[in-house]
Amino acid sequence: MSEIVVNARDVTKVYKMGEFDVHALRGVSLDIARSEVVSIMGPSGSGKSTLMNVLGCLDRPTDGEYLLDGEKVENLSDDQLSSIRNRKVGFVFQSFNLLPRQTALTNVVLPLRYAGVNNQEAHERAMAALEKVGLGDRIKHRPNELSGGQQQRVAIARSLVNDPAVILADEPTGALDSKSGQEIMELLLKMNEEQGTTLIFVTHDPRIAAMTQRTIHLKDGLVEEDGL
Amino acid sequence: MKIFQIILEALDSLIANKMRSGLTMLGIVIGVAAVIAMMAIGAGVQNSITGQIEGIGTNLIFVSSGNQQQDVRNPKPLTLADADALADPLAAPSILAVAPSVGTNQEVSAGRESSRISVTGVTPAYANVANETIAEGEFISQEWLQGRSAVAVIGPDTAERLFGYSVGTIGETIRIAGTPYRVVGVLEAKGGSGFGSQDDRVLIPLTTAQSRLIQRNVRDSVDSIQVQAVNSESVAAATEEISQILRTRHHTEVGIDDFTLFSQDSILNIAQSITGILTVFLGGIAGISLLVGGIGIMNIMLVSVTERTREIGLRKAVGARKRDILVQFLTESMLLSLLGGLVGILLAVALAYGIGAIAAASGTPIDPSITLSAVLLATLFSMSVGLLFGIYPANRAANLQPVEALRYE
Numbered sequence: 362m363s364e365i366v367v368n369a370r371d372v373t374k375v376y377k378m379g380e381f382d383v384h385a386l387r388g389v390s391l392d393i394a395r396s397e398v399v400s401i402m403g404p405s406g407s408g409k410s411t412l413m414n415v416l417g418c419l420d421r422p423t424d425g426e427y428l429l430d431g432e433k434v435e436n437l438s439d440d441q442l443s444s445i446r447n448r449k450v451g452f453v454f455q456s457f458n459l460l461p462r463q464t465a466l467t468n469v470v471l472p473l474r475y476a477g478v479n480n481q482e483a484h485e486r487a488m489a490a491l492e493k494v495g496l497g498d499r500i501k502h503r504p505n506e507l508s509g510g511q512q513q514r515v516a517i518a519r520s521l522v523n524d525p526a527v528i529l530a531d532e533p534t535g536a537l538d539s540k541s542g543q544e545i546m547e548l549l550l551k552m553n554e555e556q557g558t559t560l561i562f563v564t565h566d567p568r569i570a571a572m573t574q575r576t577i578h579l580k581d582g583l584v585e586e587d588g589l
Numbered sequence: 590m591k592i593f594q595i596i597l598e599a600l601d602s603l604i605a606n607k608m609r610s611g612l613t614m615l616g617i618v619i620g621v622a623a624v625i626a627m628m629a630i631g632a633g634v635q636n637s638i639t640g641q642i643e644g645i646g647t648n649l650i651f652v653s654s655g656n657q658q659q660d661v662r663n664p665k666p667l668t669l670a671d672a673d674a675l676a677d678p679l680a681a682p683s684i685l686a687v688a689p690s691v692g693t694n695q696e697v698s699a700g701r702e703s704s705r706i707s708v709t710g711v712t713p714a715y716a717n718v719a720n721e722t723i724a725e726g727e728f729i730s731q732e733w734l735q736g737r738s739a740v741a742v743i744g745p746d747t748a749e750r751l752f753g754y755s756v757g758t759i760g761e762t763i764r765i766a767g768t769p770y771r772v773v774g775v776l777e778a779k780g781g782s783g784f785g786s787q788d789d790r791v792l793i794p795l796t797t798a799q800s801r802l803i804q805r806n807v808r809d810s811v812d813s814i815q816v817q818a819v820n821s822e823s824v825a826a827a828t829e830e831i832s833q834i835l836r837t838r839h840h841t842e843v844g845i846d847d848f849t850l851f852s853q854d855s856i857l858n859i860a861q862s863i864t865g866i867l868t869v870f871l872g873g874i875a876g877i878s879l880l881v882g883g884i885g886i887m888n889i890m891l892v893s894v895t896e897r898t899r900e901i902g903l904r905k906a907v908g909a910r911k912r913d914i915l916v917q918f919l920t921e922s923m924l925l926s927l928l929g930g931l932v933g934i935l936l937a938v939a940l941a942y943g944i945g946a947i948a949a950a951s952g953t954p955i956d957p958s959i960t961l962s963a964v965l966l967a968t969l970f971s972m973s974v975g976l977l978f979g980i981y982p983a984n985r986a987a988n989l990q991p992v993e994a995l996r997y998e
Contacts, residue, residue: 419906419991440910447908458903458995462605474594475908519907 365428366526366559367393367416372425374411374582385411387582388425393527393561398553400562400570403579410531412579413563417529418446430526447476451520451558453549455532457512459504465491465515466500472523490518494548510541517548527559528552534569546572599920606893613889614929617974620879621933621967622940625959627875629941631868633957638860642853644779644787646720648685648821649853650828652814652835656846664847665839666810669795672712674834675816681834683827685819688718689795689811691803697791699751699763706747708765708791710798718817721792726759726774729794733773737796741765742774746789765791766802824852882929883974890922890982901986902994915987922979923972930971934964 374386385408393399403409414420415427418434421442427434430449437445452458459468466487473483491500494514504512513533520528530549534542546569552558562569570576578586603610652675654666672689675681692709715721716728724745733740741763748755751763761772770793779787793802799809818827828850835841835848894901901914941957948955 414992417906419995440912443905443908443910446906452906454995458899458906460900460903462601471904472907475904475910475913480591480594523908 364395365392366395366397366430367391367561368426368428369416369422370426372412372415372422372427374408374415374420375423384582386415386422389579389582389584391416391577391584391587393559395526395559396553396557397575398550398560398562398573400564400573400576401579402565402567402570402576403585404565406581407579408582409563409579411582413529413531413561416527416561417450417452418442443475447472448523449526451523451525451528453513453516453520453528453530453533455535457504457509457516457536459512459515459519461504464501464503465496465507465518468504468515469518469522472519476523486522487518490522491515493521493552494518508541509537510544513537513541513545514548517545517552521552521556521558525558527561529561529563531563532566533562534566535564595916595920596924599917599924602893602921603924609889610925613885614925614932616882616885617879617926617929617971618882618933618936620875620882620974621930621971622936623875623878624872624970625934625937625963625967626940626944626957627871628868628963629937629957629959630944630955631864631871632960632963633941633945633955634867635861635864636958637955638864639857641787642857642860644720645853646718646815646817647853648818648824648827649718650816650818650824650831651851651853652816652831653812653849653851654847655849657849659845661841661845661847666805666807667812667814667848668807669799669809669811671835671838672811672814674838675814675831676714681827681830683819683823683830684816686714686718686817688712688715688815688817689813690715690815691795691798691805691810691812693803695766695791695802697747697751697763697765699761702751702753704750706750706789706791708793708798708802710795710803711792712795715792715815718815722777723774724777725756726772728774729792734794734796736794737800738794739768739770739797739801740773740794741770742776742792743772744776744788744790745778747791748772748775750789763791765793768801824854828852879970879974883926883978886922886925886975887978887982889925890918890979891985893921894918894982894986897986898989898994898997901989902991902997905989905991906995911987914989915983918983918986919976919979922983923975926971926975926978927968930968933971934967937967 369389369391372386372389376383376385389412401409401412415422418429422435429445432445434445469487469490470483473486488500491497494517496511496514496518499507499511534545537545549560550572553560562573564570576588577584652667655664669689672687675684676687688711690709690711692707694705695708697704697706697708711729712734713729713731728742729740745755748758752758752761755775758772758775762769763772816827816831818824831850832846836846839847841847904914938959941959945955945957
């Protein structure tokens with residue numbers, strides 16, 4: 362097996378809800394290799410969103426170990442987590458999450474600005490990313506001037522622009538019609554083929570899971586089945 | 590991120606909500622305008638009062654009878670002889686000139702016009718000491734003083750009042766308490782207003798006043814003596830010399846003077862401290878509106894943070910640190926208040942001159958002065974208002990957890 366990018370050992374996550382503890386993850390262990398395409402499935406309440414938050418460094422695990430691209434994550438501060446997300450993780454959300462008043466280009470530039478990349482280089486890289494997703498002629502458009510599929514392409518360009526170790530896609534086709542959903546899936550898979558980007562899909566859509574090499578089923582905060 | 594970009598982005602987001610940003614700014618605009626305008630008017634009042642006090646003369650010490658702070662048995666009145674003693678250059682080298690005077694309000698009439706006007710008996714030295722210049726004719730001379738002549742020098746407003754014109758009244762006759770006096774001179778207008786116009790008065794020889802007009806118990810007594818020091822440095826020395834001479838002449842007990850000295854400086858100081866307090870008071874009240882404006886900013890920024898929770902979550906997801914978010918929101922609130930402050934300064938200029946014009950029209954001219962320091966202060970103050978009231982909302986934004994922020998609907 363090639364180099365491991367995602368390495369989670371006995372990851373647990375406990376939320377306090379008033380007086381009760383909610384065990385969202387009860388000990389998840391996962392290895393995902395570079396350039397792998399993985400889907401994480403499970404019914405609602407299975408902990409797949411929590412797992413995505415932990416894998417994406419949006420949240421710390423309560424217990425267990427997590428190495429992302431060789432960096433320990435579990436004890437980092439908020440700002441250190443920001444920095445790791447900035448360098449190693451790209452997000453594609455169901456609802457795109459673009460800044461509505463900014464153009465496609467500035468939306469894609471955003472992660473580079475927080476990375477401290479200088480303006481000119483940031484713009485060049487953002488342009489390149491937008492061209493890769495086929496929006497080279499739409500860079501000055503604002504999200505409300507773009508179709509859903511195009512908006513998701515901008516989001517993909519934004520997730521790619523920092524050359525991350527892993528892209529986490531949370532129901533990336535959930536807000537799209539089936540045709541543009543299909544196109545988005547194809548685009549993401551093409552990025553994997555061309556650039557070797559590691560892809561993790563979080564979904565409950567079996568059609569998406571069918572397009573990935575490996576599907577991890579979660580249930581009640583545990584890995585029920587890992588199609589390794 | 591570069592400062593320039595941060596400011597541009599903040600401007601962009603303020604422009605996106607024009608109405609809201611404008612109304613929020615209005616609070617600061619009004620606050621800053623009120624503070625600067627009030628300070629300008631305060632400074633104007635101070636200048637005009639200071640100017641009036643300085644118009645009385647320079648380096649003056651006012652000597653009056655009695656002691657306001659202590660009970661003194663049988664205080665002796667000031668007399669012409671006291672004044673002569675003070676004028677002795679050997680005994681009092683710091684004293685340049687001495688001008689004793691008596692004064693009351695009298696019925697002054699000319700033809701059918703009649704009015705109660707301040708009448709002061711003075712010596713020729715009074716012209717220099719009190720900074721009076723003659724527009725027409727001449728001032729009261731030594732001969733008229735010695736001759737107890739029935740002559741009068743009148744102020745320009747008095748001439749206007751009694752004769753209807755201020756030029757060419759020399760040789761006319763006015764009646765003071767029924768007695769005719771010949772007008773020998775008209776004073777130059779001093780302008781100003783407030784306590785007792787300097788331009789509406791009648792001056793007659795001191796001796797004439799003492800013998801004919803103003804009867805006092807003690808012969809030769811005068812109401813007050815104005816002493817002019819040689820220069821501003823010698824005011825203190827002159828004060829000491831006056832005290833020494835008068836104590837000796839009045840045989841006062843040690844530590845209990847039967848006269849009171851009051852220097853022009855101390856009047857100036859009092860006036861300045863009163864107007865200073867007034868300015869601070871007005872500015873403070875105006876400052877409250879600035880405070881209210883600041884609360885408005887805080888309110889709007891809190892709304893904005895809530896509205897943009899998802900945006901904050903996204904920014905954090907792609908790598909924004911706490912500081913980035915903090916700076917972003919602080920820049921917005923400071924930009925709001927700074928822009929408000931700049932508009933406020935413009936409004937303040939209009940406001941100050943508007944009030945100045947109204948004051949001038951109603952006869953009490955105030956020349957509002959907007960100083961650079963007031964403008965800088967207001968700019969700085971409005972920015973710090975933005976900073977102060979922006980900190981809480983910005984901090985709230987910066988501390989949002991990305992997971993929760995992204996989930997926010």
